Structure formats: structure tokens, C-alpha cells
Amino acid sequence: MKHKGLIHAIFYSLHRHLFYLSFYSYSSIVRLQIHISPFTRLFFVIDPHHLQMATLISDTAAWKDMKAHVGEIDKTHLRDLMAETDRCKSMMLEFDGIFLDYSRQRATVDTVSKLFALAEEAHLKQKIDSMFNGEHINSTENRSVLHVALRASKDTAINSDGKNVVPDVWHVLDKIKEFSDKVRSGSWVGATGKALTNVIAIGIGGSFLGPLFVHTALQTDPEASKSAGGRQLRFLANVDPVDVARNISGLDPETTLVVVVSKTFTTAETMLNARTLREWISSALGPQAVSKHMVAVSTNLKLVEKFGIDPHNAFAFWDWVGGRYSVCSAVGVLPLSLQYGFSVIEKFLKGARSIDQHFHSAPFENNIPVLLGLLSVWNVSFLGYPARAILPYTQALEKLAPHIQQVSMESNGKGVSIDGVRLPFEAGEIDFGEPGTNGQHSFYQLIHQGRVIPCDFIGIVKSQQPVYLKDEVVNNHDELMSNFFAQPDALAYGKTAEQLQSENVASHLVPHKTFTGNRPSLSLLLPSLDAYRIGQLLAIYEHRIAVEGFVWGINSFDQWGVELGKSLASQVRKQLHASRKKGESVEGFNFSTTKLLTRYLEASADVPSEPTTLLPNI
Numbered sequence: 001m002k003h004k005g006l007i008h009a010i011f012y013s014l015h016r017h018l019f020y021l022s023f024y025s026y027s028s029i030v031r032l033q034i035h036i037s038p039f040t041r042l043f044f045v046i047d048p049h050h051l052q053m054a055t056l057i058s059d060t061a062a063w064k065d066m067k068a069h070v071g072e073i074d075k076t077h078l079r080d081l082m083a084e085t086d087r088c089k090s091m092m093l094e095f096d097g098i099f100l101d102y103s104r105q106r107a108t109v110d111t112v113s114k115l116f117a118l119a120e121e122a123h124l125k126q127k128i129d130s131m132f133n134g135e136h137i138n139s140t141e142n143r144s145v146l147h148v149a150l151r152a153s154k155d156t157a158i159n160s161d162g163k164n165v166v167p168d169v170w171h172v173l174d175k176i177k178e179f180s181d182k183v184r185s186g187s188w189v190g191a192t193g194k195a196l197t198n199v200i201a202i203g204i205g206g207s208f209l210g211p212l213f214v215h216t217a218l219q220t221d222p223e224a225s226k227s228a229g230g231r232q233l234r235f236l237a238n239v240d241p242v243d244v245a246r247n248i249s250g251l252d253p254e255t256t257l258v259v260v261v262s263k264t265f266t267t268a269e270t271m272l273n274a275r276t277l278r279e280w281i282s283s284a285l286g287p288q289a290v291s292k293h294m295v296a297v298s299t300n301l302k303l304v305e306k307f308g309i310d311p312h313n314a315f316a317f318w319d320w321v322g323g324r325y326s327v328c329s330a331v332g333v334l335p336l337s338l339q340y341g342f343s344v345i346e347k348f349l350k351g352a353r354s355i356d357q358h359f360h361s362a363p364f365e366n367n368i369p370v371l372l373g374l375l376s377v378w379n380v381s382f383l384g385y386p387a388r389a390i391l392p393y394t395q396a397l398e399k400l401a402p403h404i405q406q407v408s409m410e411s412n413g414k415g416v417s418i419d420g421v422r423l424p425f426e427a428g429e430i431d432f433g434e435p436g437t438n439g440q441h442s443f444y445q446l447i448h449q450g451r452v453i454p455c456d457f458i459g460i461v462k463s464q465q466p467v468y469l470k471d472e473v474v475n476n477h478d479e480l481m482s483n484f485f486a487q488p489d490a491l492a493y494g495k496t497a498e499q500l501q502s503e504n505v506a507s508h509l510v511p512h513k514t515f516t517g518n519r520p521s522l523s524l525l526l527p528s529l530d531a532y533r534i535g536q537l538l539a540i541y542e543h544r545i546a547v548e549g550f551v552w553g554i555n556s557f558d559q560w561g562v563e564l565g566k567s568l569a570s571q572v573r574k575q576l577h578a579s580r581k582k583g584e585s586v587e588g589f590n591f592s593t594t595k596l597l598t599r600y601l602e603a604s605a606d607v608p609s610e611p612t613t614l615l616p617n618i
């Protein structure tokens with residue numbers, strides 16, 4: 001019912017510490033909505049069909065002040081900024097062994113105070129508190145965001161919907177400890193009585209990338225690798241049968257445990273891979289072997305049971321854990337504990353906890369994730385650098401960038417504010433990276449002389465695997481770290497034409513050999529790379545990404561952008577079935593897709609149309 005010009009309803013609601021005040025007019029002309037909370041702000045819709053006006057962060061004085069400030073920064077070069085010792089000193093800090101130097105950002109002390117003003121305007125502190133307090137800050141899914149509870153100590157209370165979730169977290173952790181101890185000690189055996197020494201973890205996205213990152217980082221840590229003994233942990237993510245073949249290659253079902261990891265237990269790729277490995281096990285050992293060889297991690301325990309996995313062998317987590325934030329839940333803790341033992345993984349959780357406490361309580365000027373997040377906003381939204389390179393100088397962190405890609409790009413790759421208003425600025429950033437020095441011989445050319453890409457340099461003081469050859473000038477790790485220290489200066493200072501001329505460089509080469517410099521980076525130095533430090537690094541990135549989203553005023557905890565492709569794939573799947581089984585021609589697609597599908601079907605007409613035995617050939 002519409003009453004033109006009439007304020008039809010006034011709602012007051014008190015929800016925890018938040019106060020909402022809403023005026024709705026069902027007129028087609030005016031709808032006025034004022035929500036007073038850290039997340040929802042003044043919001044007017046004048047004619048829902050034509051005009052929307054909302055207070056976005058980009059409408060605030062603090063944002064405009066930052067925009068104006070860019071002109072000041074453009075007048076300076078990092079060469080000059082780096083000469084200001086007091087400025088540099090103020091841009092270095094340390095927390096619990098992690099040393100951060102952000103003096104090579106294109107920022108002055110004034111820039112940093114303006115960023116704090118922006119944070120204030122964005123209600124950053126209140127938003128962080130709301131996250132830790134279990135408010136439903138993931139508003140489009142009406143969920144809390146409590147990955148910090150996954151690594152809280154037993155005596156902490158963290159509430160979601162009025163319930164302390166920490167006892168549930170520890171109930172599952174204790175169950176993982178007990179189960180992984182049994183498997184590792186050989187008291188839980190496979191169907192033929194043999195110990196299960198190999199694990200294949202099936203999962204994709206957040207149910208894969210975080211655990212893979214941690215596993216790769218721990219693999220070469222002496223304590224962890226000693227604890228792993230000869231055990232193997234593999235990850236099956238891609239529905240590509242090549243990935244199945246790679247995973248089972250050389251493994252014996254008799255000694256293999258399969259962990260199916262899926263928050264929803266409906267993800268098409270994971271479920272097909274799970275059915276494929278169930279077939280691999282039952283065809284070798286009989287269907288009754290599944291209960292000894294397959295366990296699951298999920299929030300959907302009903303579907304786990306329906307799949308045929310014994311509910312006693314299911315490890316739960318909760319809807320307040322986002323997939324990409326789930327590595328500290330059973331998603332990561334179960335496979336990693338099976339491989340390394342629970343005590344190693346507990347250290348990883350403690351490392352993450354150390355950063356959680358720091359993030360929650362440290363003042364912004366000493367708060368590593370807050371500073372990193374604000375600097376990213378500065379680089380993306382004001383200096384106009386859309387990408388970020390993650391460059392760890394340790395091969396052990398080779399899977400850090402792929403994991404952070406998901407955490408960052410799935411979280412902050414959004415086009416509307418948390419209120420659903422289209423953003424007049426770009427949020428999110430393009431993350432990529434490779435360990436140094438490999439990356440130096442690949443894409444660094446572009447970073448030095450092409451596009452400006454802010455870089456995160458991550459260095460480790462003590463190598464996990466030190467090597468020192470007798471005739472070398474420095475040990476291998478010092479060689480690696482020489483590059484870690486050199487690259488940020490090369491980017492910041494560059495090399496001028498005058499310098500080249502003084503070196504008698506041929507004049508036609510001077511433009512080619514000139515480095516403009518003024519390219520921002522930051523350096524994080526960790527004392528070592530053990531389970532604790534890996535946990536810290538993970539939490540630093542998770543919280544940094546949340547800070548960016550909080551300032552941009554978006555919902556960093558949903559991922560609607562992945563849905564459309566999934567539903568289109570399901571239409572294609574139906575078509576492939578209809579064409580292969582019933583000979584139906586391709587229909588209902590555009591010209592291009594019809595052509596591509598027809599070509600695919602015609603060219604693959606000779607592939608087996610009946611089920612085949614699984615025979616990996618690699």
C-alpha cells in the first residue's frame with residue numbers, strides 16, 4: 001500500500017549496543033532510512049527507482065581531505081622522504097617479534113594522521129569491536145564473523161547470538177587431537193589393519209588454500225617435519241581428473257585417509273572429487289572400508305551423514321566462520337594435525353591469537369594490521385594503485401600469495417557498500433606474488449620500470465634450512481636476504497639519468513636504464529618461520545583485509561560474486577548430459593557458447609560414454 005508523502009512507519013530497535021532508527025515512507029517519492037550503527041549510516045532514497053543518495057565514506061570530509069592531500073605527496077619523491085630520519089623512525093614498529101618498516105610508503109607523518117582521521121570517520125574501532133563481539137556484521141548472510149574465536153584460549157568467552165562459542169571450538173579441537181593422535185600412533189587403522197600414513201584432503205577455495213599455505217610453510221620447518229616423519233599430506237582441489245590422478249598416484253588406498261573438507265558439503269567440485277575417491281577406496285577395499293578411510297569437516301553434518309561418512313568421524317565448524325577465514329577451524333587443523341601432530345598446530349593457533357589480541361587492543365599508531373590496512377586504502381583509493389605484490393623471501397611461503405588472493409579478493413572485491421549502494425570508487429585490490437628471488441627473474445621488470453605496484457617484502461631472519469658452503473662469501477640465506485634488503489631501495493630510489501651519465505652509459509641507453517623510483521613498498525621481518533610465526537602472518541593479513549573493507553564500508557564477509565558462474569555451469573552440465581546421453585542438440589545458449597559447446601561435443605564424441613575404471617597414468 002502506498003501513501004504518497006507519508007512517513008508510514010517508525011521502527012526503533014535496540015540490538016546489543018547498536019541503535020537503529022528507521023523512517024520508511026511507502027511513497028514512490030521518498031524513503032528515508034537512518035540507521036545509527038557502525039555499519040549502517042545515514043541513508044536516503046528519494047524515489048527508489050531513480051535516485052539514491054547515501055553517506056558513503058567517499059562523501060566524508062576525511063576522504064575529501066585525503067584526496068586533496070595526494071597533491072602534496074605528488075610533490076615529493078621517496079628519495080627525499082627517505083632522507084627524513086625522524087619520519088622513517090616513526091614508520092617502524094615491532095610487536096611480538098614482527099618488525100614492520102613502512103617508511104618506503106609514499107606517505108608523510110601527515111598522511112598517516114589523515115588516515116587515522118579517515119579511520120575515525122569510518123568507525124573503524126567500533127567495527128573491529130563489533131566483529132570481536134559477535135555482532136552480525138556479515139549482514140547479507142545475517143552472520144557473525146568470528147574466526148578469532150577459533151584460536152581463542154580455553155578460558156576466553158566470545159559470544160555469538162548470546163552463546164559463548166569458545167567451548168564448542170575447544171570441543172572440536174580436543175576431538176581433533178584425540179583422532180589425530182590415534183591415526184598417527186597407529187591405533188586407528190584402515191580396513192585391512194594397516195596404519196594410515198597418507199592423507200588426501202579434498203576441498204576447494206577456503207577449504208583448500210589456507211591449509212595448503214600452512215602445510216607448505218611447515219613442510220621445511222625442522223620441528224614440524226620431524227614430527228611428520230614419513231607421512232604424506234596431499235590436497236585435491238580441482239575437479240579436473242588430472243588432479244585426481246596426481247593425488248592418488250603412488251598411494252595405496254589401504255594406507256590412505258581421505259578428509260572431505262567443505263563448509264556447505266554441496267560444492268560441486270569437492271563433492272564429485274569425494275565421490276571419486278570414495279569409489280577409489282570402495283573398489284579396492286569394499287564399501288565397508290569407507291567408514292575407516294573417509295572423514296569429513298563441515299558445518300553441514302546432515303549432508304556428511306547422507307554421503308555415507310560416519311557422523312562420529314565428522315568434525316564440525318560453524319556458519320560464523322567464513323570459508324576463506326576457516327584455516328584455524330577443523331578445515332585446516334584436522335589435516336595439519338594428522339600430518340604434524342596437534343601440538344605443532346596449537347602453536348600455529350597461538351601465533352594467530354597473539355595478533356588477534358594485538359589487533360583488538362593496540363592503539364592504531366602501533367597496530368600492525370590497522371596500519372597495513374590503512375596504507376592499502378591509501379595506495380588503492382587515493383594514489384590509484386590497484387594491485388599489491390606479496391613477495392616473501394622464503395620458498396616456504398610460496399603458497400602465501402595464492403591464499404591471500406582469495407582472502408583479499410573474495411572479501412573486498414565488491415561493487416556496492418554494505419547498504420547496497422553502488423560505490424563511486426573501486427574497492428578491493430589485485431593480489432599476486434611469488435617468493436623472492438624467483439619473482440625477480442619474472443615480473444619484477446614491470447614493477448621496476450612499468451606499472452607502480454606497492455610491494456610487501458617479507459623476510460625471515462633465520463632460515464628454516466641453513467646452508468653455508470665453505471668457499472662462498474655469504475651463506476645461502478644471506479644471499480637470499482641481500483635481495484630482500486636491496487629491492488625496496490631499488491624501487492624507492494630508482495636511478496637517474498645523471499647517475500647513468502656519470503657512469504658513462506651510452507646516451508641511447510640512458511632512457512632504457514633509467515629507473516624513476518618513487519615506488520612504494522613495506523618490509524615485514526620475522527625472526528623465524530615456525531608454526532607460531534605462520535599463525536601471526538596469517539592473522540596479520542586477515543585483519544589487514546578486514547580493515548580495508550571496514551574503511552571502504554563494504555561487506556568483506558560475503559561472496560555473492562561467485563554464484564552466477566556456478567549457476568551457468570549447472571545449465572551447461574545439463575546440456576552436456578542431454579547431448580551425450582540423448583543426442584540432443586545444443587539449445588538455449590548464445591551463438592558463441594552454442595558454437596563452442598557444439599565443437600567440444602563433436603570433437604570429444606569418442607570419449608567413453610560409460611563409467612571407466614580409475615587408472616592414473618602418471
Ligand SMILES: O=P(O)(O)OC[C@H]1O[C@](O)(CO)[C@@H](O)[C@@H]1O
Pocket residue numbers: 204205206207261262263264265266267270323324410559562
Ligand atoms: O567449503 P565449501 O562450502 O566447499 O566452499 C568452498 C569455497 O567456495 C566458495 O564459496 C566460493 O566458490 C568459497 O567462498 C569457499 O571457500
